[in-house]
Amino acid sequence: MWRFVPKAGGRSVRRVASHLVKTHPHQVEKSSTSTRRPMRLLLATILATNAAFSPAAIKAHITFLANDLLEGRGTGTRGHRIAANYVAAQFAAAGLETSFQEVPFRETVASRDSTVTLTRDGAEPVTLRAFESFVTQGDPLQDDRTIDAPIVFAGFGITAADQNYDDYANVDVRGKIAAVFPGAPPSFANAIRAHHSSSLNKIENAAKHGAIALITLESPKEALRSPWERVTRQSKLGTMHWMQADGAPHAVNPSLSAGVGIDLESTKWIFGDEADAVFASLDAGQPKAKPLAMSARIHLISAHRNLTSPNVIGILCGSDPKLRDEYVVYTAHLDHLGITEPVNGDAINNGAMDNGTGIASIIEIAKAFAALPQRPRRSILFVATTGEEKGLKGSDYFANNPTVPFESIVADINIDMLMLLHRTRDVVVHGIDSSDLGDMARDAAKAMKIEISADRAPEEVVFVRSDQYPFIRRGIPAIFANVGYNAVAPGIDMAEETKVWRRTRYHSPSDDLQQPLDFDAALLPIELDFRIGLAAANRDARPKWKPGDFFGQTFGRSR
Template sequence: MRFSVSLPLTLLLSLGGAALSFAQPGTIPTEAQAVAKTVRPEAIRAAMRFLADDALEGRKPGTRGFALAANYVQTQLEALGLQPAGENNTYRQAVPLRRWQVREKTSSLTLSNKGNNQLLTYGKQFILNPNPDHADSDVNAPVVFVGYGVSAPELGYDDYANIDVKGKIVAYVNGAPTTFPSNQRAYYSSAKAEMAAAHGAVGVLSFSLPTDLRNRIETAAPRARQGIYRWLDKRGKPQRTFPSLKGSASLSDSAARLIFANAATSFADAVAAALKNRPQAFPLNISVRMRTQTDVVEDVAGQNVVAVLPGSDPILKNEYIVYVAHLDHLGIGRPVNGASTPGDSIYNGAHDNASGVAINLETARLFAALPKAPRRSIVFVGVTGEEMGLLGSDYFASNPTVPKEKIVANFCLDMPFFFHPLLDIVPYGAEHSSLGRETKLAADFVGVQISPDPIPEQTVFMRSDHFSFVRQGIPAIYIKSGSQTGNPKLDGTKLNLDWRATIYHSPQDDINQPFDFNAAAKHVQLQFLIGYLAAQADSRPTWNKGDFFGTKFGQTSVVK
């Protein structure tokens, strides 16, 4: 059910305005406690108001609005005394971005069975993904169904265990087994093309379960037609692509049923097995030809803003704690009729993610206010291209302006959701590394509980900039508000999901929403205290022994 904006927002307003309170301080040093208590909710509001103003036109990378946002953040960090940490002794890092788009009129997808060919309708039955590595790609191969398309033997699950897909096109269901832990479920939901390529597939077809309405082709088509962006390396080669995959398509529900027409296992039985989290793989006894013509649409001169507060320890100052929040949003787009903004076409991105940038700016002020800088250096990065696929953070984490091996931890903020008092948090990543200890200390001091992920189906762990650092083997924390509201009539999880369904990525995400800036101030305290404790510790943060992400990506920081 779509919620009425006015009713929950009125309830939210009645919950706001509570004074900040503190639990027992535990072992947090006195100077950090004192500084944490100086947090300014009004400063968060002011920064958000500027960054989400119509004058910034939605902060799309490469636009005047984004440049204004970047200049604002640089000026704020510079005024705090933070030093340039970008390229060539500046506060900027250039991020070369490129966009590709499918040429629909000359691209196609055809089903073939014993000489019978069926041409599907673009935009209604399928969508092709651009192929940055091949301007003109044509692949014709048998199709094999591989369940969720997940190979996770460490979790006792492997759809590829008993099938050879070399030289074939694989078809799989979106998502991952619900039995997986939340963050592993997020990872495997998003790493399927990589796994298909690793197993020798030459193409992929994906489709949603009939019960999954979030990824239907009808809703995905408009955004898919905008193309994809990737960052380019020094040679101009696009990154995070899979050249061995010659074709990639998303299928509608009706098209997904068509590819099962000749299979020994029916579509209904395959769906039932997926819902029961059973690994499965079998030939569909059909071939698919995908022809994809891909055009380069534009190059974008992206920029990250990078500043550093040098550490005070003569040795540990050469190690870095990196705070990141994305500066960009969607720019000016399709007009939408909202309750207070009829025909508005500016996607202001107040919550997504002027909020995270504003919170990190106030966090930087707390660090700068310390009587003595932390032992390790603190880096603040406002990244570009998050909405394009975590591109600015991936570029920085892959090409940092400080030594990569000296980055010891990352803290990310993106849409922390402060529409009600902050009573509990979901610290994504805290269970994977020693940073869980610092997170617990900070949460106890601020007076919030730690809760499990209430919406694992949203695969949150893969959806913001911290994961770019995890991919480089760096322990990371990404904190979101939990579901407790202090009001038995207000379900925090429902409120979150309703906001995502009605306001997320729309012009209604503006500063006029009833944000609880006292809750936002607690996010500042959490960001500051967790990072401060990590910066002061004798040892750098470590992955927990045997941890999934530490084992998969960790390099030198895994516990022995």
């Protein structure tokens, strides 16, 4: 079986196609009219499933995107705009219809003069300083806001009727400040745990129960997973919300627009002698919500400005007259953190792994689709999103304001932060059990003779932390694949190395071109994603949620 590297313009593909036509005329040229289109699709599939993606091409894209000259590709910055033009040029060179979707943002940055004052009954107040003992991204609605109210501990801040679980069942947070921990009970299935761990869902749930502010607490495990220095450095950048047609920032509840996160020492101070017991209850998935004998005065000073930043769109029109108006979407975020306070003298967060890898992948997948002699039946739509590091905002904007009719979007395949530490024999596929995209992933893995491994880091809840999640919330089946754990080279513990990378390089200037990167490691998830998209584009039926799936039941019924 031959293998080929797709070239821009598809010349190598056409050569192989010509060879097949000459050597198999009885299958192609002599087929009847009724079977000719299926035979052409078969030919395209044969070619596609023998495609070899190039590590050199992946490296070339990442080398450009992670260069210091792009200054970390921060949302709304010149560096991001340069990167967007690069991606558009790559899409156009492959023959895609290319455009920019300008996303209108309102940026909010908190002042270091913001404070949180905690007062325990009968004790002197303790004042926490912004970006020292607490972090905040400010209030998106007000320049200067003060909230003074009692604090109620609300466990994980989750209400999950399907799990017979409700942190708010025995407490009243109306007109009060809810204090919650990140995460969800470890007994929840991975997908459900990920959904309920979403900070957006926790904010929505607190507001639904009448809270007027939210304090996010820190546990010892969270402090180890996400170092406080990194949390404060990123929080100083602020946040963004896309602006609705009525001029209001999207997904901001006026009754609960203020939130802060406090460090481990302050969390221990709040619980006092009960701190260890509280932390143990989190591990057991059974925190006991209760009113705390203290109040908080949250004073937030915020600066605001309006700006725009583009999603980059590329469309490859499908070949089927009936299905070409339906779209399989590929997403990958183009933005990263930009420039922050320096770490070891380096202030540029280059984002080589996060997410130069994903953008390189969708560029090469776009080229592979464009190089096929027979285009897929459905159209393929690529979105290099902005604002992911601000909370999936560019993807959320597209999912709510798509450049094609919303009902025409049949699936999303997202690519984010491929872990190019070592080559593996397997992949991890998030969302594999939620929709029949998972069946397509299994078929692709079987054809590729590779394994699909279970997620070994469910605490990272990645299925709600990347750009597939806004599509899921709108009822669109989605999937997200990454490098697995079974390294080709002996003696490598990929799970441990991934944890170390997340702790030491994730969202830091050291995620750059100086770190060791194995570009060959990208090949398995890229080919898998390509095969999934090809299958979804060519079959008669749209991808659909599995019967009884949590996400399908929660969001899919609206479609």
